[in-house]
Amino acid sequence: MTQRKLYLQPDGLSLEQQSESPLLAGGPYSFSHCIRATREDNGSLRRDRVAAKALGPEDQARLEALVKPRATFAGIDMTRPSVMGVVNVTPDSFSDGGQRFDADKAIEDGLAMWKAGAAIVDVGGESTRPGAEPVPDEEEKRRVLPVVRELSAQGVRVSIDSYHASVLEAAVEAGAVAINDITALCGDPRSLEVVAASGVPVILMHMQGRPQTMQKSPSYDDVALDVFDFLEERIHRCLEAGIARERIAVDPGVGFGKTLQHNLELLNRLALFHGLGCPILLGISRKSFISHLCGKLEPKERGPGTLAATLAGWARGVQMHRVHDVDEALQALQVWTAIDACAQQDAVD
Template sequence: MLTGAAAARAIAAGTALPLAGGPVAFGGGEIVRRDGAGQGVREAASLTEIERHSADLLAGFLRPRAQWAGLDLGMPRIMGIVNVTPDSFSDGGDYADPAAAIARGVALAAAGADILDIGGESTRPGAAPVTVEEELNRVIPVIRALAERGHCVSVDTRHAAVMAAAVEAGARIINDVTALTGDPAAEAVAARSGAAIILMHMQGEPRTMQADPVYADATLDLIDYFAARIARLEALGVDRARVSLDPGIGFGKKDPHNLLILNELAAFHGFGCPLTLGVSRKSFIGRLSRGEAPKERLGGSVAIAALALDRGVQIVRVHDVAATFQARAMVLALAGAGA
């Protein structure tokens, strides 16, 4: 990946192309094919070879992203997390009271969050589900209050009834960890809502997803999964420009799976959809470091957010907005330096 003056020179010389219309450029890549066992065989490829292999795929990498949820994605956006739950892995109980959650959302917006993601059910590994009624009681007052203040609000839910009520209360985004497969009515509700949609990949379900997740090739398996989900939504009349893809780091994935996906994030741009990435405070950061507790994983969280921005990711979902805002400012400054 190239940024800044190097990207500008390479694009002018015809040796690189801009990624998703943003400040990052690429001068080549890899063509990945499955072998007989379904595993990926990766081969370095020039731009000419990639275009020869699939001009349509290359077009997805190049196409500037349209406005999404009313936001210009020419600049990467920060999604601030507001968990209105007693049991989320990082901040469970901190904002379980609606007044505290509203105040938290206002504070995150002031710190630089472009989107406020409101969740009323923990989906951490091993989490137990809550009733739809309880989830509604937790999130709807918070969503309504923040939307009335003019904030761009997302609802983090896998339940169709919560999606519908949240959009009615002012949410512009539906963020579903099950990619609209966890509730039989979710696809239709999301399609009719007109809201932007985040499809996240998760193998299994929260109570069991980390038991023993298995992939033939994590990146290729996710690409196949997203291709099927996008095709399904398009059949329901959803323009893919409404859809953002989240690879679901830590959701039914072991550390080698997480690392492969993070290293190959740019591969998901081929769909022509904006990308969302949530890695903030996740347990694999502690496992790869010194076993730090969730609130002590700021350094790793910001490092991966910066990596994501360098890979052209349009939306980073985080707890620590102010630190991520500062990191984004530095990434963008470096990307524009000397251009």
């Protein structure tokens, strides 16, 4: 028997609050319509644009996931955009060329990001650029633990960017308050158990393949729906392991096993992922798709493109934005949200 799956992608997002337009993830944006997709396991796919008020009983579970207000995540308010600062304690990061491989420099820059207004600082000790090789657990811990420990001691909210269970355990013990796993807890057989026992929230990211192979001819039937399905399955595995949905955020993994067109489709259809019922993290900072669109730019020259994609994400309701340039991202988001506030006031008046 053919199996059918239904998806709802909010459409017609607006700051105008109308009774027939539900709020997306608790606000501030409402949506008047949904792109309603039905996909069967024989490969057939149908899309229709349906008014939100006209959605039927079979749509209600998806609709409830879209509109349910998000709880705070690692102490961060999910009703407004927030910024996660990136601290790569690696010798081979694609974005900064190993400038923070020295622990003192990494701590200094992490503190600067926090003081600039980052809601959380993401510390990682293994490069995940295309072609990067894995780092042994002990070496990864040697790199990240002094940074996590010192930043946490100075009051910084820290997440650990790793998929190795032993690193996750040690980083949480050192003060990390969230886990950011590019493998969605698939990369280590102990990860689910470790995260469940830790009590801290986790960010599940989609990646096709591994960093060594992910950019070798990635393919999808429908990139947004395929990524959605993967993340939904990983959420179910987390729930089964005892990790509450309120402790889970998702990241569609722009740049991880995707072509330029895949990345653009994901960015355009980001609102779909609110249907998972979790906050969304968007990591697009300095990524190569910006150069593919704008010319052969070095990573540090991709700031304007990063800001454009960040604002596009917030316009689709993305709550958390992972960036290298905290000051610039916050400035852009603050201006955007100030304009939004005027639009909301005009709607009330």
